Amino acid sequence: MHIPVVLITGAGIGIGRASAVAFARSGYRVILTDVLEGEGQRTAEEIIQEGGHAEFHYLDVRDTERTDSLVALVEERHGRIDAVLANAGIAHKVPLPALTDEKWNHTLDIDLGGVFRIARAAAPGMRQRGSGSVIALSSIMGVAYGWDEHVHYSAAKSGVVGLVRGLAVELAKDGIRVNGIAPGYICTAQALSEENSLGEAGLKDAAKFIPLGRTGEPEDVADVAVFLASDAARYITGQVIVVDGGLLVGRY
Ligand code: NDP
Numbered sequence: 001m002h003i004p005v006v007l008i009t010g011a012g013i014g015i016g017r018a019s020a021v022a023f024a025r026s027g028y029r030v031i032l033t034d035v036l037e038g039e040g041q042r043t044a045e046e047i048i049q050e051g052g053h054a055e056f057h058y059l060d061v062r063d064t065e066r067t068d069s070l071v072a073l074v075e076e077r078h079g080r081i082d083a084v085l086a087n088a089g090i091a092h093k094v095p096l097p098a099l100t101d102e103k104w105n106h107t108l109d110i111d112l113g114g115v116f117r118i119a120r121a122a123a124p125g126m127r128q129r130g131s132g133s134v135i136a137l138s139s140i141m142g143v144a145y146g147w148d149e150h151v152h153y154s155a156a157k158s159g160v161v162g163l164v165r166g167l168a169v170e171l172a173k174d175g176i177r178v179n180g181i182a183p184g185y186i187c188t189a190q191a192l193s194e195e196n197s198l199g200e201a202g203l204k205d206a207a208k209f210i211p212l213g214r215t216g217e218p219e220d221v222a223d224v225a226v227f228l229a230s231d232a233a234r235y236i237t238g239q240v241i242v243v244d245g246g247l248l249v250g251r252y
Contacts, residue, residue: 061114184244
């Protein structure tokens, strides 16, 4: 019986980190990747100390060559990649007058291009084995809300929805499922940033409007990622699951 392998981008902190731990606890060998080497390495070590299987590799998701060579290395070393969690993302606050082509491209390159690159790299091996699951992080800002001073982020996260749908149809015949997760307000470095996002006070205020009465924890999203990768989700593809405590369907 082989140990299933999951590759996660941006796995050093936040949702990626929680997902790495959740996948490891579900019996996966976790390939953690991130630009944050210390955090990624530490998370891998924690998983190993818990008795799990994990290893860390540096990966900037903008880098096509490194993405391709890392996928090849993992497949050579472990024989397969069963699931990919394309999680790495940035959310920089930039008002429209300051949104240069460079800033626009930077966010699109990571938040949308990064998902595309890792999915493209992992697809041939999954296709060969006739099975696989790709999960990408969108956002409520990509499926429902507009976000002022973050139009590049909203555009990228909406782009993830289109990417998920297109890939799901293209890869379904090869036994590969492709889904997305659109988190609401989740307590991580990204959302806690005063400069770029809601910050601590903003998150506290947001909790008042969330039907389930609290902002999300990274683990709330991680468990959905594990579900989507699992056989329990075998008939789900092309979907983006909102994980927001009821925010979008609430009255406010
Ligand atoms: P965090 O900022 O906590 O973690 C994201 C990780 O991705 C960090 O380690 C970050 O490094 C890394 N990263 C950034 N750029 C790159 C890159 N070029 N290559 C590889 N890794 C990179 O974010 P969250 O855990 O909050 O978010 C995870 C995903 O979920 C993101 O795609 C985010 O947009 C999405 N999301 C989050 C929500 C929230 O409320 N937190 C809501 C909706 C969606 P560094 O810190 O150096 O940037």
